Amino acid sequence: MYTLITQVAEIFKKADRILFITGAGLSADSGLPTYRGIGGLYDDKHTDEGIPIEEALSGDMLKRHPEITWKYLWQIGSACSGKKFNRGHEVIALIEKMKSETWVLTQNIDGFHRDAGSKNLIEVHGNASELYCTKCSFKSSSQNFLSGYGTAIQIPPKCPECKGLIRPNVVLFGEMLPEKALKQIYEIETIRMDAVLSVGTSGVFPYISGPVIMARQAGVPTVEINPCDTGLSDMVDFKIKAGAAETLDRIWKEMNKA
Ligand SMILES: [Zn+2]
Structure with a gap:
């Protein structure tokens, strides 16, 4: 046939x-998990904070409340780790x-x-395994810097050089x-x-x-x-x-x- x-x-x-x-x-x-943008883990579309996942994972939220964005980045990162x-x-x-x-x-x-x-x-x-500092030129990988999302660290992660905010090299909502x-x-x-x-x-x-x-x-x-x-x-x-x-x-x- x-x-x-x-x-x-x-x-x-x-x-x-x-x-x-x-x-x-x-x-x-x-x-x-299949992603819608990068937020597909969340089918009901609302987070613990009562805001849509698109808002939690937005460039704007990362600036205002990086701990919220990082909470969900972390969940996505650990869902992907080992795959x-x-x-x-x-x-x-x-x-x-x-x-x-x-x-x-x-x-x-x-x-x-x-x-x-x-x-x-x-x-x-972008690529979630690449991390960079939002203030200086520090770069690392999620494998090295976050032990591949294996061990819990304080979020949001801070730059070891300048204490600036670390973020993954991905396009967040609204970016x-x-x-x-x-x-x-x-x-x-x-x-x-x-x-x-x-x-x-x-x-x-x-x-x-x-x-x-x-x-x-x-x-x-x-x-x-x-x-x-x-x-x-x-x-x-x-x-x-x-x-x-x-x-x-x-x-x-x-x-x-x-
Ligand atoms: Zn830095």
């Missing part, structure tokens, strides 16, 4: 440049090895693409995207891709759905892997309604069939 998987594998085999756009659904296969990348991340990195002009644009802050070996990577919402990420998105938008694949993201952010829409308009094959319907589902050429890791593994096997 000429399945969707076979069709997508055929397109990938011929392609030189593939753009993968990934979101929480990919890391959900690693046991991570690692899965077969889906691995397959994407393998495809990049095979086709060096492959790119990954991810909303995920878990760093799993990097760990799996992806190099052409845009972490548009602008980093200049570097915006530049990179602009750059990949100028590359003529041979296939664009959206994996495990609902595509609510314009910078996530944009490349899919542009590909569609340019006649470039578009694929979505998602067990749920999203705003992109009706737009793509191939909609694979299944989990990310399993599907990417099947595509990889099909690509490498003799």
